Amino acid sequence: MPTPLPKPSRGPLLLMLCLGITQPVLAKAPEANAQGFAAYGKGDYKKAHALFEKALKQDPSNVYARLNRARTTTLLNQGKEDAADFDYCTFESNWIYLALADLSKAVELDAKAILPKIDEDTQGLKALKALDEYKKWRQAISVLVEEKGIRQKVLGTTSDWWFLRPGELPKNITLAADKRVMETLQDMTEQPAGRWRPLGSGVEITAGKEPARPWKLEAGKYPFDQGRSFYFEVQLLPGEGPQPEEYGWSTGPLRLGPLSGDCL
Structure with missing residues (x-):
């Protein structure tokens, strides 16, 4: 005769019922911004960019996803502004203004949290910070947050x-x-x-x-x-x-x- 299968233990099931848990507990998957930042840390900027965009579709007020998307926008497009066919004045496709738009929205939402991270960034935003457009934008932020000596x-x-x-x-x-x-x-x-x-x-x-x-x-x-x-x-x-x-x-x-x- 075939050996009967062992009956499942009732202990864990009784514990779940006592705690009011009717479904198995699953580990929560990392949210899109965290996944993107992991990819960013590995240098996979294209994957990271897509994940930051996903995070912003889920939550447009995520200031860290906005900062991170500005970083990958810069890293994926830096140097393109020097090409002969670069359409500088079409802002919706100009990476410089797209990155500044993300930074602007992030600062508007939470300047105290996000501005120090922008100022300290020496990797993702490096190429953007070298441009006059960024320097003029940073002047506007000085006025916005009323930094000392703004005049x-x-x-x-x-x-x-x-x-x-x-x-x-x-x-x-x-x-x-x-x-x-x-x-x-x-x-x-x-x-x-x-x-x-x-x-x-x-x-x-x-x-x-x-x-x-x-x-x-x-x-x-x-x-x-x-x-x-x-x-x-x-x-x-x-x-x-x-x-x-x-x-x-x-x-x-x-x-x-x-x-x-x-x-x-």
């Missing part, structure tokens, strides 16, 4: 700003070291347009014959990809005071950010 970090002795008027070519406005405000004309010549001086954390600007007005530094958002993404930029906004009679650069805002003038 000097942003303005220095000379700073160049864009004034964007709908339907017109952008104007370049320079706050020069000699405290003159210079306007660059369409023929690329410059003309004096006023005076400026430091004031608090911002500046005071006298535009032409207009009364002097205080201007403040703020971190604004530049949206792209039909508003689905954004990056931070510095904006110089006029404060209280008499309004200019004509619409022009002195109505503000003046903008300083990652965006290249060639794309305006």
